[in-house]
Amino acid sequence: MTYPVVLAIALTVAAAAVLAWSWLPVGGRALLQGAARRADLAPPADDRATVVRRLQERRSAAAGGLVAGAWLAALLVPADPDPVDRFVTPAAVPLVIGGAFVGLAVAAGLHAVLSARRTPAQDAPRLARSREVGVGDYVDGIERWGTVVVCLAPPAVALALAVLPTGLLDAGVDPLRLGLLALVPPALLVLSTAASTAVLAAPQTVTSPVELAWDDALRSQALRDIVSTPMYAGLLALLWLGLDVASAIPDERLATGATGLWVMLALGAMVVLLVVVLATRPASHFRRRLWPVEQVPAASGARP
Known part of the structure; x- marks a missing residue:
């Protein structure tokens, strides 16, 4: 059994355990409390069960996607059973x-789009807004523009590797994979824009400002899920491109060192990006843009 498969099994077990806990009553309450802290909203007094169910459905979709993505990656990684394989050991x-x-x-993004397409009752009341809202009201600028930069970087890097005399293609790197790594992130960026439009077009059937604020919180989470799809794909593409470059180095010792160094740099960059994003408290961005504290109760101890 190869190391990537073992890792995929571990992620599957962890996701199943978290998902099972989320559907327990105590897990549902914890989901609601966590969402309230992140969004800086007091838990809803009415219709609490509906909010919890929507959070649980989103957690279920995310867990299923995590497992599917882990297994797909485990099967795509060039896995050599030899533990000294220079590509698999540091990169798996x-x-x-x-x-x-x-x-x-x-x-999670697909779940957000499908949930937005649910047709509400024709006689359901709708609370009117004072102005039109857009993606910028729900997703912080750092996340939105950071995603654009991350998605445009892989095609630029791939083009440079293909045009410049790097010897990458001569070293046996699959040109089809190189093309996919370059094109998938920008394609997902375009699709995420269309998906965000679909979510924003869905009607919000609520009867009070508190209900509307919580619907905005869940909509914000849905839009952030959609935006994060091309961002994660772009980061993974950059990681894989760097590993391709390292694996093409003729000298095995230099190749091993370059692979390890690239993995460390990539992980460090991801940590820095995560810290920068969390410092902006992205989950409560909609709160700052749409809901002054005096209009709806705030939660104590809010966090990103």
């Missing part, structure tokens, strides 16, 4: 985990 962990996060984002 970030590639499989990266694939898991891409799968999570894709599944």
Whole structure:
């Protein structure tokens, strides 16, 4: 059994355990409390069960996508049973985990689009807004524009590797994979824009400002899931492109060192990106844009 498969099995077990806990009564309450802290909203007094169910459905979709992404990545990683294989040993962990996060984002994004297409009752009341809202009201600019940069980087890197005399294609790197790594992130960026439009077009059937604020919180989470799909795909593509470059180095010792160094740099960049994003408290961005504290109760101890 190869190391990527072992890692995929571990992620599957962990996802199943978290998912099972989420559907327990105590898990549902914890989901609601966590969402309230992140969004800086007091838990809803009415219709609490509906909010919990929507959070549980999103968790289910995300868990399924994580498992699917982990297994797909584990099967795609060039896995040599030889433990000294220079590509698999240092690269299996970030590639499989990266694939898991891409799968999570894709599944959560699809769930957001499908949920938005649910047709509400024709006589359901709708609370009017004072102005039109857009993606910028729900997703922070760092996440949106950071995603654009991350998605445009793989095609630029792939083009440079193909045009410049790097010897990458001569070293046996699959040109089809190189093309997919370059084109998939921008394609997902275009699809995420269309998906965001579909979510924003869905009617919000609510009867009070508190209900509308919570619907905005869930809509914000849905749009952030959609935006994160091309971002994770772009990061994974950059990681894989770097590993392709490292594996093409003729000297085995230099190739092993370059692979390990690239993995460390990639993980460090991801940590820095995560810290920067969380510092902006993205989950409560909609709250700052749409809901002054005096209009709806705030939660104490809010976090990103």
